[in-house]
Every structure is written in C-alpha cells, then in structure tokens.
Amino acid sequence: MTRNHKTAVELSQEWLKENTKRYAFKKLEREIIQTGACVECGSCVAGCPVDAITGERVESKYVPVLTGKCIACGTCYAMCPRTAILDTDIIGEYSNVWKVRALNDHKRQDGGAVTAILGTMLEKKLIEAAIVVGHSDDNLWLPAAKKVATKDELLTSGGTFYTHAQVIEQMVNCFKENLSNIGVVGTACNIDAIHRLQSHPGSVFNVDSKPPTAFKVSLFCMESFDYKGLAGFLKKESIDIKKVDRFAIAKGEFMVTVDGETKNWPIKDLDYIASSSCAYCTDFTGINSDLSCGNIGSDDGWTTVIVRSKQGEQALKLAVKEGIIEAEKIDDSALQAVINTARSKMNKRYKLKSPH
Ligand SMILES: Cc1cc2nc3c(=O)[nH]c(=O)nc-3n(C[C@H](O)[C@H](O)[C@H](O)COP(=O)(O)OP(=O)(O)OC[C@H]3O[C@@H](n4cnc5c(N)ncnc54)[C@H](O)[C@@H]3O)c2cc1C
Structure with missing residues (x-):
C-alpha cells in the first residue's frame, strides 16, 4: 500500500485541531526524550506524516532524532504513549462532573459526598457493607480499614487520613463472609x-x-505520606500527631488543625515524607x-464528584432524590482546575529521573 502523505498530514492536522494543540518535535524532545520518559517504541518515528524523525542508535539506546523539517503538526506528541x-x-x-454537598450534618472532609x-x-x-477507614487502635491517624x-456506623467515618490504607484486605474478608x-x-x-x-x-x-x-x-490524591515521616514532621513543628483534629490539602498547602487553630505549609515542604510508591x-x-x-x-464545603459508570450515576441521583445531597454540574473552569492538577501530577512523575 502506498502511503498518501498529503492525506495523512491533513487528517492528522484536522484531528489535532479539534482535539488538542499542535506541538513541534521540540516539545516531545524536551519533555519525553531528554527526561528519559521515552519508551523507545518508535511511534513518533512511524507516525510522523512527513518522515522528519529518525530512530537512531546512540550506543545501545534507540533515540528519536529530528532529521528532516518539522512542520509542527503535533502528530509525534499525540502518538507518544507517554504524553497526555x-x-x-x-x-x-467520565459521563458527568458535579459539585456535591451533603445536606445532613455528619463527619466529613469536604462536602461529605x-x-x-x-x-x-x-x-x-444497593450495597451490603462499605469499607472505609478509622484510626488504628494504637496509633491515632494511622488508618485502619474497617x-x-x-x-x-458509616456517618462517623468521614475525613481524610493522608497515609496508605489496606482497604482491599477488608473487602475480600467481606466476600469471604459471603457478602x-x-x-x-x-x-x-x-x-x-x-x-x-x-x-x-x-x-x-x-x-x-x-x-x-x-x-x-x-479519592483524588496527589500523594500520601509515610506515617512515621508525618509524625516526625509534626514533632519538628512542636505538634503531637495524637492531638490533631483534622488534616487537609488544598490550594498547594498542607493544613493541620489542632484545638481549632490551623497551621499551613507549602505541600512541597513535605515531599521528603511522601510515600515512596507515590x-x-x-x-x-x-x-x-x-x-x-x-x-x-x-468551593469550600463541597466535593467535586466525577461520575464514570452507570452505577455511579444511579447512586448520585438516588442520593439527590432522597434529599441527602445537593448537586450542581461544575463549570468548565472548575473542571479545568481538576485537569490541570491531574496533569501536574503526571508531569511531576515523568520529570523525576534524569536521562541515562
Ligand atoms: C491520601 C489522600 C490525598 C488526597 N489528596 C487530595 C488532593 O490533593 N486534592 C483533592 O482535591 N483531594 C484530595 N483528597 C481527597 C479529599 O481529601 C477528600 O477525601 C474528598 O474531597 C472527599 O471528601 P468528602 O467530604 O466527600 O468525603 P467524606 O464524606 O469525608 O468521606 C471520606 C471517606 O474517605 C475515607 N478515607 C479517608 N482517608 C482514606 C485513606 N487514606 N484511604 C482510604 N479511604 C480513606 C474515609 O473513611 C471516608 O469514608 C485526598 C485524599 C486522600 C486519602
């Protein structure tokens, strides 16, 4: 089959125009190749509609290199499995995104959704039981799945623990009990x-x-913390983890409330105690x-809820119908804030390692 370059360029440009920005090879080089995120798959080479990229061997490594004229169509960036x-x-x-607030007064982190x-x-x-977390018996703020x-029982479980919790073990235990x-x-x-x-x-x-x-x-999650690291960070700040009433992360700040008083730190100050898996x-x-x-x-006091499945949609609508929550569709700028934060998590991870 002969490749029709004109058609490929036109189709590619049309799709990119509708779906995303057009990027030059330079962006792929800077973000993916130079950072070491490249998986050496060659899809940028194979996809370039004007054959301007060549996969060259640099020692034993396969490296996409610009050897022709880049027309900045963005196809290479779009074809790369490591870009978003x-x-x-x-x-x-997802099908819909809502902001939700529970109408009953119960323990919660944000809107209590x-x-x-x-x-x-x-x-x-619709469910026989739920797996949530509470404080473990011997360590306050170390989550114990239950x-x-x-x-x-559920209404007392709201709030956020910023440490990994083993919810799956408890889920499987439920199945073993024939739930x-x-x-x-x-x-x-x-x-x-x-x-x-x-x-x-x-x-x-x-x-x-x-x-x-x-x-x-x-739950949306930028990162969670090592429990010992978190307790140590707080101790350095003269805070006993056992006395903390509430932890929160919002607008790039980590917040700790003790006796009605809230202290904040930029979240990057806690990067060194992030769980290694993050x-x-x-x-x-x-x-x-x-x-x-x-x-x-x-807004404060509301939860953003992304609905992805039919069951999710039914559950949310049922809670609205029963007068348990109120829900409003979120606007484009709010959704964009979610997308930007999610993108920043992706970028942060890809830029962790220098090329080797
Ligand atoms: C580690 C972590 C990091 C987060 N980071 C962000 C962030 O960067 N940005 C953001 O917008 N939101 C973040 N969240 C989500 C946010 O803190 C709230 O959980 C979310 O907004 C829901 O609030 P809500 O009032 O509707 O939930 P609630 O009604 O208060 O219910 C929260 C539920 O989460 C359960 N839970 C709490 N901690 C854990 C845990 N560690 N593992 C499993 N279940 C748990 C509770 O048991 C409860 O059932 C994070 C959550 C966690 C656990």
Whole structure:
C-alpha cells in the first residue's frame, strides 16, 4: 500500500485541531526524550506524516532524532504513549462532573459526598457493607480499614487520613463472609488494585458462578505520606500527631488543625515524607472508579464528584432524590482546575529521573 502523505498530514492536522494543540518535535524532545520518559517504541518515528524523525542508535539506546523539517503538526506528541493530550488521558473517561454537598450534618472532609452517597446506598440495600477507614487502635491517624454495615456506623467515618490504607484486605474478608455487594473507598492506587483483581481470571471476582461486586469510590490524591515521616514532621513543628483534629490539602498547602487553630505549609515542604510508591503514580483522580471525589474544582464545603459508570450515576441521583445531597454540574473552569492538577501530577512523575 502506498502511503498518501498529503492525506495523512491533513487528517492528522484536522484531528489535532479539534482535539488538542499542535506541538513541534521540540516539545516531545524536551519533555519525553531528554527526561528519559521515552519508551523507545518508535511511534513518533512511524507516525510522523512527513518522515522528519529518525530512530537512531546512540550506543545501545534507540533515540528519536529530528532529521528532516518539522512542520509542527503535533502528530509525534499525540502518538507518544507517554504524553497526555486529551482530557480523558489525564482524568479518565467520565459521563458527568458535579459539585456535591451533603445536606445532613455528619463527619466529613469536604462536602461529605462520599459518606452521604455510600450511606444512601447502604440504606437502599444497593450495597451490603462499605469499607472505609478509622484510626488504628494504637496509633491515632494511622488508618485502619474497617467494614461498616449500617448508615450510623458509616456517618462517623468521614475525613481524610493522608497515609496508605489496606482497604482491599477488608473487602475480600467481606466476600469471604459471603457478602457480595461492597462499596469501597480508596485512593487511586487502591482502586487500581481492585480493578486488577476484577480483571484477573483467578481472583475472588472471577471464580464463582455468582461473582461479588465492588462499587469503587476513589479519592483524588496527589500523594500520601509515610506515617512515621508525618509524625516526625509534626514533632519538628512542636505538634503531637495524637492531638490533631483534622488534616487537609488544598490550594498547594498542607493544613493541620489542632484545638481549632490551623497551621499551613507549602505541600512541597513535605515531599521528603511522601510515600515512596507515590513516585510511580500518575493517576490523580482514580480513573478506574465508579465515582472519583476530591475538593479541587469546588468551593469550600463541597466535593467535586466525577461520575464514570452507570452505577455511579444511579447512586448520585438516588442520593439527590432522597434529599441527602445537593448537586450542581461544575463549570468548565472548575473542571479545568481538576485537569490541570491531574496533569501536574503526571508531569511531576515523568520529570523525576534524569536521562541515562
Ligand atoms: C491520601 C489522600 C490525598 C488526597 N489528596 C487530595 C488532593 O490533593 N486534592 C483533592 O482535591 N483531594 C484530595 N483528597 C481527597 C479529599 O481529601 C477528600 O477525601 C474528598 O474531597 C472527599 O471528601 P468528602 O467530604 O466527600 O468525603 P467524606 O464524606 O469525608 O468521606 C471520606 C471517606 O474517605 C475515607 N478515607 C479517608 N482517608 C482514606 C485513606 N487514606 N484511604 C482510604 N479511604 C480513606 C474515609 O473513611 C471516608 O469514608 C485526598 C485524599 C486522600 C486519602
């Protein structure tokens, strides 16, 4: 088959114009090749509609090099598996994005959407139990995943623990007890792990003739912290972790409230106590969830909720119908704030390592 260069250029330009910006090879070189994020797949070389890029061997490494005239069409950047060009590359597929506020007064971090929606699902028997977190017995603010089976129990579980929690073990324990519809709250990494289990042929989701289901609620997450590191950071600031009433992250600041008084630090001051695994994560919103929830994109006291599945849409609408939450569609600038934060997480991770 002969390649029609004109058609390829025109089609490519048309698609890029509709979907994204047009970038020159330089951007790919700067962000992906020079940083070491390049996977040496050659898709930029193969995709260039004017054959201006050549894959050269530099010692044993395959390096895309500009050997012709770049027409800045953006195809190489769009074809690269390491770039994120569409909004859905960054925050995943979704049907709607809302800002949500729970109307009942219960313990919460932001708008209380997570607790209110799961509470409605429990009450209406759409789930038999939910996996949330509480303080572990011996260490305050070290999260301990737990099963809650009633709305009243759930209402005491709101708030954010900035440390990894083992929610999946508890979910599987529920399945072992013959419960079959479980709601699970977790950070993107927890939700990805459940997604893995759901697609693995030998997992608890796939061995029974009547498999169990998990309704997955992801929490937006830039990073979580090592518990010992967090306690040590606070100690340096003369704060006893056991006395903390609330932790929060918003607008680039880490906030700690003790006895009604809130202290702030730029989040980058805590990078050194980030959990080591966060260096490998590029997913801010939890793209494999039914609902993704965070504060960015909404006013104080509201939760941004990204709806990704039919079950997620039904649960949110049911909570509105029951008068448990109020929900408004978020506007474009609010959604853009979510996308920008998610993009900054991706960029941060890709620029971690220097080329070798
Ligand atoms: C580690 C971490 C980092 C976060 N970073 C950001 C961020 O950078 N930007 C942003 O917009 N939002 C972030 N969030 C999400 C935000 O803190 C709120 O959880 C979210 O806005 C939902 O608020 P809500 O009032 O609707 O939830 P609530 O009704 O208060 O319910 C929160 C639920 O989350 C559960 N939970 C709390 N901590 C954990 C945990 N570690 N693992 C599993 N479940 C947990 C609670 O048990 C509760 O069920 C982060 C959350 C976590 C856990």
